[in-house]
Amino acid sequence: MISSGKTDMDDYHSLLARHHAMRLRRQILSPGGPASPGAGSPRRGVDLRDGAAVQQLIMQNLHLVTPFDQLIDHLYEAMFRRRPYLRSMFPESMDFQQDRLGQMFTYMIDNLHHPEQVASVFEQLGRGHRKLGVQPVHYETFEEALREALRVQAGPQWTPELDDAWTRALRFAVGAMVDGAEAALTEPPYWTAEVVGHERRGPDLAVLRILPNEPYSYRAGQHGSLQSPLMPRAWRRYSIACAPRQDDVLEFHVRLTGPGGMSEALVEHTRVGDTLRLGPAGGTTTLDGAPLGDLLLVAGGTGLAQAKAILQDLATRHADGRQVHLFVGARTRSDLYDWDDLAELEARCPWLEVVPVISEDPWFQGETGMVADALDRHGDWSAHLALVSGPPKMVESTVTRLIEAGTPAGRILHDPVPGIGEA
Numbered sequence: 270m271i272s273s274g275k276t277d278m279d280d281y282h283s284l285l286a287r288h289h290a291m292r293l294r295r296q297i298l299s300p301g302g303p304a305s306p307g308a309g310s311p312r313r314g315v316d317l318r319d320g321a322a323v324q325q326l327i328m329q330n331l332h333l334v335t336p337f338d339q340l341i342d343h344l345y346e347a348m349f350r351r352r353p354y355l356r357s358m359f360p361e362s363m364d365f366q367q368d369r370l371g372q373m374f375t376y377m378i379d380n381l382h383h384p385e386q387v388a389s390v391f392e393q394l395g396r397g398h399r400k401l402g403v404q405p406v407h408y409e410t411f412e413e414a415l416r417e418a419l420r421v422q423a424g425p426q427w428t429p430e431l432d433d434a435w436t437r438a439l440r441f442a443v444g445a446m447v448d449g450a451e452a453a454l455t456e457p458p459y460w461t462a463e464v465v466g467h468e469r470r471g472p473d474l475a476v477l478r479i480l481p482n483e484p485y486s487y488r489a490g491q492h493g494s495l496q497s498p499l500m501p502r503a504w505r506r507y508s509i510a511c512a513p514r515q516d517d518v519l520e521f522h523v524r525l526t527g528p529g530g531m532s533e534a535l536v537e538h539t540r541v542g543d544t545l546r547l548g549p550a551g552g553t554t555t556l557d558g559a560p561l562g563d564l565l566l567v568a569g570g571t572g573l574a575q576a577k578a579i580l581q582d583l584a585t586r587h588a589d590g591r592q593v594h595l596f597v598g599a600r601t602r603s604d605l606y607d608w609d610d611l612a613e614l615e616a617r618c619p620w621l622e623v624v625p626v627i628s629e630d631p632w633f634q635g636e637t638g639m640v641a642d643a644l645d646r647h648g649d650w651s652a653h654l655a656l657v658s659g660p661p662k663m664v665e666s667t668v669t670r671l672i673e674a675g676t677p678a679g680r681i682l683h684d685p686v687p688g689i690g691e692a
């Protein structure tokens with residue numbers, strides 16, 4: 270059983286986390302740093318002002334330490350050899366974890382010339398890592414293991430300059446993670462949530478509704494991470510498919526993507542009354558601070574979750590006077606799994622037009638083919654603010670097409686997709 274209230278143990282862990290954070294910060298900020306003399310401190314804004322130079326050095330020599338999956342194999346081997354108990358913090362299968370870490374390395378290196386941006390992404394990551402039980406002290410072991418892995422992978426061509434560049438980049442990112450974790454000490458590392466709704470909307474799709482045990486704050490367009498007791502220590506992100514509600518219930522749309530994974534646990538083996546864990550909300554694809562103007566939402570498959578949350582949010586304030594178009598891509602008519610809610614929203618909101626686009630049924634009486642083609646047929650979107658969500662390839666092709674047709678890249682919002690922007 271997972272305790273739903275705050276316990277003395279939680280207080281103890283909060284104190285311990287604060288203590289470790291302060292100790293690590295003192296070490297990092299001390300002239301020698303924890304492990305590498307002369308290394309820069311990781312505080313954002315102050316440090317890594319030469320991020321572009323660090324980036325250049327790392328990039329010029331990237332061939333020595335890639336592919337990242339090999340480097341990451343070495344890294345975990347070194348980490349679990351040094352601290353075997355750390356293995357118990359990870360899920361049974363490390364594949365997903367290894368992919369994510371590779372993506373974070375790529376993201377960090379690609380963006381070192383924008384340290385502020387790196388810092389804010391890693392602060393969110395540090396906040397999210399609290400749910401895994403990660404304490405700042407673990408980052409020391411991570412750093413030692415990564416430096417060993419880099420040395421092993423690069424072999425005799427590894428130099429102290431490269432070691433220094435990687436250590437500085439890593440400490441900058443880790444410093445931001447510690448900041449993020451520390452700033453979040455007033456909230457739980459994760460929430461327990463009761464499943465209050467579970468509707469099958471087709472053989473491979475479920476709409477889940479859950480009620481967190483404590484107030485959960487998020488903005489329309491963000492995602493939350495879910496963990497099922499059927500997959501201990503594994504977490505997967507899903508877009509929250511509703512704007513914040515009075516009854517505090519959250520909705521998620523989950524497509525079964527294969528056997529043995531989280532999506533199977535959530536679609537096939539989860540029932541009303543079950544308990545899930547929910548990590549803090551994250552993601553920056555929201556309308557906060559977005560420029561005014563008409564809006565184009567493009568959603569593919571379960572990417573509809575994000576668009577639905579944004580629409581519900583807009584509906585609470587008459588869309589701020591905007592006109593809004595939603596193009597919903599699905600393979601078949603029956604894949605329009607949330608059509609009733611969309612039709613209800615469209616009927617209620619005179620500012621909204623919903624256009625379904627079906628890609629694998631040429632007899633569909635409406636738009637058929639790829640969403641990007643349907644957009645072209647419907648006119649000029651270059652003055653709209655666009656928000657795109659769905660399968661990565663669909664997001665990539667839609668964003669490319671919008672840019673070709675004249676929409677400035679800065680007016681297109683989407684969650685990170687490998688290949689465009691962040692990884």
Ligand SMILES: NC(=O)C1=CN([C@@H]2O[C@H](COP(=O)(O)OP(=O)(O)OC[C@H]3O[C@@H](n4cnc5c(N)ncnc54)[C@H](O)[C@@H]3O)[C@@H](O)[C@H]2O)C=CC1
Pocket residue numbers: 507508524568569570571572573574575597598599600604626627628638639640657658659660661662663666684
């Ligand atoms: N916030 C977000 O951006 C969200 C993204 N997703 C992602 O959406 C995906 C799930 O999608 P499903 O429901 O299985 O979608 P799906 O595979 O059923 O496809 C949905 C739509 O995308 C189009 N599409 C699929 N592959 C494409 C390609 N290679 N090029 C162009 N268009 C393509 C299809 O024609 C269809 O219109 C997952 O990858 C998930 O990570 C899911 C929820 C939220």
